Amino acid sequence: MLGRSGAWEPSARWLVRLETVRNIEDPITSRGAFSVHLGSGAWSCRVRPLQGSIEKTGLATITLPIAVPTEVGDRFVLFDAGRRMVVAGGLVLDPSPARRPDTSMASAPINTADDRATSLLNARGVDTVERLAAHSGGGSDTSAIAAGKWLFSRSWAESQERRAIDITRSYQETNPLRPGIPKASLASRLRIDQATLESLVDWSDQLSETGAAIMTADFAGTLSDDQELTWQTARRKLKADGFAPGKISDLGVGRELVHALVRRGELEELAEGVFYLPDTLQALIDRVRSFTEPFTVSEFRDALGVTRRHAVPMLEWLDREGITKRRGDDRVVIQSTP
Structure with missing residues (x-):
């Protein structure tokens, strides 16, 4: 079978419609030594009629031992070695159905490639652009919702x-x-x-x-009365501590409450376990912008009256925010444009 690269998407299980030959005596069931003949190929297969048996026409899944390239609308014949005869003709409705096949494909329009693509996507719900095109013979669903490589009905x-x-x-x-x-x-x-x-x-x-x-999209999280009281108490302590806050865990603020406060913009984590109020960080920016000469970590630490535990995270945050820039062992203030 010839085709462009990516034009085929082989599969080993199909949803099909079978129509039995006129001279068949017994209905088609899942019991039989079946083989499917499609184009110039022939493969042994398992047949599972969706309603248990097929007397004249009905839907079934066919499972092959290997993946075979096929598309909606391909026709084949079904041979039963036990009966030594062709027992049905078939039409591929879905080359790769879900575990529980969507039987809407039995009545869906499949005349054109775009019809086949639209019908397949409606049955599957979600698919990739490439797979849908391969299984529909190059069709596309113009009404589909595109999200990355995916198409949604x-x-x-x-x-x-x-x-x-x-x-x-x-x-x-x-x-x-x-x-x-x-x-x-x-x-x-x-x-x-x-x-x-x-x-x-x-x-x-x-x-x-x-x-x-x-x-x-509208979720912000809500605090209980007890949690709000805990936070307000901790907030007052953080405000009083200024540039050298203590550990947030020592203030009785649990991990989940901390995460909620960060999401709400009421806390910012500069390093693991080092949290600041937004007002304190704004005060830090104002203070640093008053520096006129390059400064070292030690000079920064002494100017703010903090330890290295606080000085280093603050400086790294200032660098990320574009307030300062590191030059060797020194830092300089990046002057904001008016």
Whole structure:
């Protein structure tokens, strides 16, 4: 079989429609020594009628020992060695169906390549551009939703988005301080892989990705009365400590509460375990911009009255923010343009 590179997507299991020959006496069942003949090729195969048996016409899956290139609309004949005869003619409806085949392909339009691509995507819900083209004979679905290498049927994407939002909101209500539901957990609940989930989230304007978690776009997390009291007490202490705050864990602020406060923009982590209030960081910028000469870490430390534990993370943060720039052992202030 000749074709351009990438034009074929071999598969070893097909959804087919079988039509028995006129002189067959017994219906086709899963029991038989079958072989499928397609083009110039012939392969032994297993046949599983979706309704248990086929007397005249019906749907079945055919499983081959090797993957064979085929596409929607390909015709073949089915031979039964036990009967020593051709028992049916067949039409490929889906070259690579789901474990539970979508039987809508039996009545879907497949006259043109684009018809076949649209029908396949509606049955599968999600597919890659290359695979859909290969299985439809070069067709495309112009109504599909594109997300990276993936194509979604609109009905599938909207249905999965609704389910993802419901699952995510439920998780957020139970775990208000966490950044969102873990991707692996949400993908499992939706019965899709993580790559497909990430593409779905990229398309959706109601879901967003944060690290290894998914959250709804309007999620900010809420603090209980006790957590709010803990935070306000810790905030006053952090404000009083200025440029040399103590360990956040010593203030009774738990890890999940810290993560929630960082997401809300009420804390910023400069290094592991070193947290500052946004107001303190702004005061740091104002203070540093008053420096007129290059300075070392030691000079910076002494000017602010802090230890090296605080000085180094602050300087590295200032470098990242474009406030200072390192030159050898010194740092210089980058003057902001008016």
